[in-house]
Amino acid sequence: MAQEPLEEGEKTGRFDDGYAYESRVSEYEIEGLEQTAGEGFQAAGPAPQTYLVEVFVSMPRQKRVLHLQTIRTIFPESR
Numbered sequence: 001m002a003q004e005p006l007e008e009g010e011k012t013g014r015f016d017d018g019y020a021y022e023s024r025v026s027e028y029e030i031e032g033l034e035q036t037a038g039e040g041f042q043a044a045g046p047a048p049q050t051y052l053v054e055v056f057v058s059m060p061r062q063k064r065v066l067h068l069q070t071i072r073t074i075f076p077e078s079r
Contacts, residue, residue: 008025008027009024010020020057021057022056023053023056027049049058049076054067056068
C-alpha cells in the first residue's frame with residue numbers, strides 16, 4: 001500500500017484472506033495552479049508536490065474490484 005513519504009510507483013500484494021491489492025502513486029499536475037498566485041508572485045520556498053494515489057482491491061471468488069483514489073499534496077519544509 002502507499003506509504004509516507006510518497007514516491008511514484010506501483011505495488012501489488014495479497015492478504016491472507018485472499019483479497020489482492022494494487023496501489024499506484026503518480027505525480028499529479030494541477031492545471032493553472034501557477035496562474036492563481038497572481039502576477040509578480042514569487043514562491044517563498046520549494047514548490048508543493050501533488051500526487052494521485054489509487055488503490056484497487058480484488059475480492060476473492062468475485063469479479064468485483066474496489067477502486068479508491070485521492071489527491072495528496074505534500075508541502076516540503078522551507079530551508
